[in-house]
Amino acid sequence: MLSTDEIRRIDHEIALVPVRKAASIEALKIVQHHRGWISDESLQAIAAHLGMSAEELDSVATFYNLIFRKPVGRNIILLCDSISCYVMGYEQIYTHLQALLHIKFGETTPDDRFTLLPNPCLGSCDHAPVLMINQDTYRDLTTEKLQEILKEYK
């Protein structure tokens, strides 16, 4: 079941497009914003609201990198693994993150605090290596800075 707030926001997006289905991506974003991820139940509820089948919506949802169809932690670390960050040594950052959090790419800490994901270029190549946690971008990373940064996220 979608909350009234979610429905209100989704309906707003629907109003902006010529066909209901066209709001599918916005709707997924809205629900993920509220719930962290898109469970099968959420997917079905959104699909029903948009007049789509679960298949049609999941086809869209699974296409994109940032719709999570599995539960994720409270904080999402997106580490850029693209070329400038490669040159500037994202691999060390990754190794260090693994040591700190004991998780690999695609995993979530047992306390659900962090999910760690690789991510293509974050558009801050002049300040590589770069990572994002939730809404915040951290540039010119060094292994030393990491611990400080992570502290901010409970």
Added chain:
Amino acid sequence: MERPLTQHINFNRSSLNLKDYQSVGGYQAVEKALTSMAPGDITKMVIEADLKGRGGAGFSTGTKWSFVPMNTLGQTKYLIANADEMEPGTFKDRMLLEGNPHQLIEGMIVAAYAIQANISYVFLRWAYKKAAWLIKHAIEEAYTAGYLGKNILGSGFNLEMHLHTGIGRYMCGEETALLNALEGKRATPRTKPPFPQVSGLFGKPTIVNNVETLCNIPHIVNHGADWFKDLSPGSDAGTKIYGISGRVNKPGLWELPMGTTVRELLETHAGGMKKGVSFRAVLPGGASTDFLVEEHLDVKMDYKSIAAAGSRLGTGTMIVLDDQTCPVGFIHNLEHFFAQESCGWCTPCREGLPWTEKILLSIENGTGRPEDLELLEMHTKHLGPGNTFCALAPGAMEPLQSGLKYFRADFEKHIKEKKCPWR
């Protein structure tokens, strides 16, 4: 030296709001265009100015607009700013979006007017959180000031503008895949023809332009086509935002006349290579361009000159390969990206890219075989332009084919020694 796009951007200050922007001449182009120019005149002016798309392909912007059917009273048309910027090594649009969002909005209004579009979108990459906030805010300001909405400046022209943030896929930057994403579908590309100019978003005529392209529009309208051409001494008009990342002393972005040389960018603006490393090669225009090497340092960064040197201007943001970085690993990283970001629609890209990635990884890890180089070459041949559905895979092959040319010895060494010499 004029820097029309970035002269008012200063990252030590916050971004320009409506007032700031107006105080430096902002929205004059909208006034001029909407109140004193016919839509066709603007398109003509942009054609004359010889503005080429800054999104990578370098197609004449005005000519592209001229394909939009114009005798279409009441028909919905769309203008879209492509702010998806997800090509590895590319970060130029971010500066324009975060530094001066109104400049983009102004460019979009004028462009929309030129093609008589009444709905416009900024298709923004999700990771640009700050830009999202700024653009949203700027759009609101523009509505309040009467630059957007109904009957703009009493001209009778209406324009809606919306911000759409993507949910992550390089393909979304490809203009037809972008349309699918905006329609709430999987971002797989569409065939051309029909071109979006006649059947685009929701089947309606649509123009998609890069952020930098659109940011140039107000200046062209304000100062004229000749002024724009004169900005650059070379064969291409205007300025270009160039960027460098990699192991250089001062990575960054600079707005310079079209045709600035690689050497000037590298040595003067980026401050040369970092201590302890030396230059080996550069991808001149983002991840999907061919390597240039030492001998090309004096090549001018304009469309023609770079093409003559065997590469593409692309997005004009360079990635430097230094001698401490393994070229095989470097190229593997690129192909990993492209294989991951293939949409899965056409066979060569979907199946070919992961194969090259796997081969490159095995070479890098010391399990490569001599015949693997042939297989890589085969891929560069068969994944070329025209063979695949869109430009993603041909782009992916550019660094690989030039890498095989320039770094063949390194590949062979990996295979022979069964390990990466840099590890």
Added chain:
Amino acid sequence: MATIYIDHKAYEVTPGKNVLETCLTLGFDLPYFCWHPAMGSVGACRQCAIKLFKDEEDTKGRLVMSCMETVKDNMYLSIEDPSARAFRTQVIEWLMTNHPHDCAVCDEGGSCHLQDMTVMTGHNYRRFQFPKRSYKNQYLGPFINHEMNRCIQCYRCVRFYKDYAGGKDLDVFAAHNHVYFGRAADGTLESEFSGNLAEVCPTGVFTDKSLKSHYTRKWDMTMAPSICQHCSLGCNIIAGERYGELRQITNRYNGAVNGYFICDRGRFGYEFVNSINRIQQPLVRAHIPEPADKDSLYRQLAIILTKHRTIGIASPRASLEANFALRQLVGKENFYQGVSETEAQLMRNILLTLNAGHTHSPSLKETEAADVVFILGEDLTNSAPMLALAVRQAIRKVPFEKAAQISIPTWHDAALRELAQEEKGELFIAYPTKTKLDELAGKPLHLSPDEIARLGYAVAAYLNTNSPAPEGLSKHSLKLARHIADSLKKAKNSLIICGTSLFNEAIINAATNIAMALSGEEKKANLSFIVPECNSMGLAMMDAPSLTYAMEALENRDIDTVIVLENDLYRRGGKKEIDLLLEQRKNLVVLDHLHHETSNKASILIPVATFAEAEGTIVNNEGRAQRFFQVFSPKNENFRESWSWLDEFRQFQNGISPEELQEPGNLLAGMVRLMPQFKGVDTLSPAADFRISGQKIPREPHRYSGRTAMLANINVSEPKPPEDHHSALSFTMEGYKGMPPAPLIPFFWAPGWNSVQSVNKYQTEVGGSLRGGDPGERLFSEIRSAERRYQNHIPPTFIPSAGEWLILPLPHIFGSEELSIYSPGINERSPKPYIAINRKDAKNLNAVENDLVQLRIQDQSYFLPVRIMEELPEGLAGIPYQIPGLTGISWPAKGILTKGNT
């Protein structure tokens, strides 16, 4: 015409088509995957690459996808160009990187498009050294098996299932080389056309699950051209047998009828042929049924088949030959249609219209070209599934005109869909409940049968003032009627569809009026009638009295024997009347292939051949007579065609000797002589003595294997293959190997093309008619014969009456048809009995969903769980039509509902 040059040779071709289909039409072997003749091009697989040159001088050229290029005059092309060839081989190598190479254990092996294309391009050595990706498979219900590892990502499945057939529960997930084709979760595929996935998928991802239970390779089957027996549309099918068992039904292309597809009832409904419920032996029932040998059977028959005292009851699901043989046996005056008077009257009415020739009865193919469609009183998906599919295509094609303006050709599927978005042609549906096609209709109109008719009359009256207008229609309905009339008037190619499903003659009259009002002097409006069964039309054309009159004859005349041909009379009327009818006679001779309520009462029971063991001719709803051929000669010699038994029985009446027995060809010729309307049915296919190069057409592919070994466990000497005296087909693999005449195509195969895609080779042009013309003969001349007369029996406003309900027969694709229900898969998909009422009515009954309600109808009483259907008009209650447990009702019916089991 345009001239194009392929590898330096000039060809005259049709401009505007795509280059791929043109090359295939010209006979080139050009590989492809994602393109499909009915679904058009999307350019995804890149398999069909060829070289295109700027002009004659250009030697470099560029690689293009032939499926995405429009044929223009003066095009220079090369298929043989080495770089194009190399690229095509490379595409296969890519596709093969992850393919499991499990052909030996794959159901598709030997009829696999991927195998064919791999051989065609010449890819053979594997260079991909890495592990293959693998997927989990899904359970997709009783019809379709899923084996995702074999997928080559051509996207055909979703393009067919979603885009073409409107399915919602199959899609593509994920991206890059992880794309997955399936459902959101395990579960039965909901589409009524899911079986086509097995033919559309070029490899073994989606395969026929029913075949799996008695698997046989295509090359090992004995096959024959046949006609689907499960509804009135007469789709063309290929039926395949091995070891005396029917094993598979596939589509048989007919350009005018079903094209490339069939529905799931047609594909999976065949298993009654193999049913343990088959009547195995003649039975003579004194007190207990006794198996009878031929002698004792004939002795009995000789006693009871007395002239003048025998009547014959025919069948709408038996062939013309069988029905005619019965008529010959008992005589015209003793020959009755085995259907209720209501049904017979509906059919007479339909025939009247079709013979009057003011309207056009369109083929399925023609249906696809309609631009505005009005459906009155039919739930097409359930009563005539392939017509529903055709309407879907029709509605979709309307925006094509706009596409043509910006030079998008009709084969350019992706571009058309992007341009058209949700835009569609106009579709109006008036039916009491929701139907699957409603999603395409502007606003579905849920009305009682009489109100549907009244609306129809109102529409007709708006179109032509000579057509009578109903009185007392609400303002709202009048507005609606005007809107529909306006749309129809504007249409270039309007189509009106109605039928017998609701047993309401007024609907048929109203629809006829609309079509007549729309018909101009030059152009006639299309009017499609859905009729109950596969040969309802043919039977009706024999113009015999209904069961009611058979009953009368039994009451008033000295009749002692009733012969019932392939007919369970309990499906034709109320249980009580049929009981009465059957009790009134002394002897009841039943000929059928399955035991049923009627056969259980037979004093003499005679097993007959099913369509698979018989040759015969049936007439579809359009009026098209089509012939089906014996697939195999049954091991059980008792499984003789009904006509052959009946013809033989004439000796007991006429004293003819068995040597004078009729051949089916003679039977038909005789029939045409007696009933000229059937002109043409005797020449539907080449005669039995037809030969090419002195040879018959083999029913078995030339790779048929194991012939000498198949029965070696029983007898080491190979039995002589059965001979077919009745047709030009042989039961062996020997015979003419070239292209057979269209009516005699037992299977599609061409050198290098083992899969069904070989159908390209059999067509005059891709997607066109079969070489020599599509088989079948339309029996209605459509020459305007009578004066245009509007029907005038407008029913009064439907008023729900307190206590008495109008009971609606709701057809179900799976369940409502008598024979297909014997297939376990179809049975599984058929609904459990229920009674549908609207919420208000339910409330008045004090019932909620699933509460048991007692339905009393014609002295019968049923306890049925309530299914609330919000849209159902008040005073109507729907029950699934003719599903097991709900037969023995005389339609139309009224009934009384009470809550609980009181």
